[in-house]
Amino acid sequence: MALNKKVEEVLNKQINAEFWSAYMYLSMSSYLEKKGLSGFAHWLKMQYHEENEHGMKLFEYIIERDGRVLLEPIKKVPHEWDGILDLFEQVLEHEKHVTSLINKCMNTAQEESDHATVSMLQWFVDEQVEEESTSRDILDKLRIIGGEDGQGLYMMNEEFRGRTLE
Ligand code: FEO
Numbered sequence: 001m002a003l004n005k006k007v008e009e010v011l012n013k014q015i016n017a018e019f020w021s022a023y024m025y026l027s028m029s030s031y032l033e034k035k036g037l038s039g040f041a042h043w044l045k046m047q048y049h050e051e052n053e054h055g056m057k058l059f060e061y062i063i064e065r066d067g068r069v070l071l072e073p074i075k076k077v078p079h080e081w082d083g084i085l086d087l088f089e090q091v092l093e094h095e096k097h098v099t100s101l102i103n104k105c106m107n108t109a110q111e112e113s114d115h116a117t118v119s120m121l122q123w124f125v126d127e128q129v130e131e132e133s134t135s136r137d138i139l140d141k142l143r144i145i146g147g148e149d150g151q152g153l154y155m156m157n158e159e160f161r162g163r164t165l166e
Contacts, residue, residue, distance in 0.1 A: 003067030004112045010105045011117070015058045016072050017101055021094065022051035024077040028087055037084065039157035046163045054124070061120055084153070085142050092135040099128040 003011075029044035062069050081087040102124045109117035145152025 003062060003065040003117075004114050007105075007109050007112055007114050007117050008062060008067045010108045011058050011062055011067075012070050012072075014101060014105050015055050015062075015069065016074065017098065018051050018055035018058065020074050020077065021098060022048045022055065023074055024094065025051060025091075027077045027079055028081070028091070031079065031081060031087070032084065035084070037153070037157050039160035040084065043160040043163045046165055049165055054127070057123075061117075065116065083148060085139075085148075088135065088139045088142055092132065092139055095128065095131045095135050099132060102128055 025044045025047040029041045029048065032038075032044065033041040059069050078090075081090060102121065106118065106121045106125065109121060141156060142153075145156070
């Protein structure tokens, strides 16, 4: 059965949101690279790849369901933050926003009785729990070390160099 038009529309919007997220994390990576925090910059670059994968997962799904992917322009992303604490506060806020977007997609799929899309979106629902939890943990650690403290920040920066794609 071809993809329901309302569902197709919200999934296309979500593709744009995932690619916007990727672009924003890459912008954050560039900002932190300039601040000499290359471990954090690497972590955010991995996040960029993850968001691209999220966008592509939706892209492939629409095609698999005989729908039509319509790619819209990616809006401008921020370039500046008020330090690393502010940056990770924005990461958490953004992930909460993405969770609300995924929930809207899920609501539409349920309203349209599109069970296949509900099943596909469940992966994103679970992923958002993990993404919010991870960014909350990082933020908590940064608050404990006071954000800009030398030793603690240095150690976190080293730890973050090791992030690989899952
Ligand atoms: Fe694709 Fe971070 O949500």
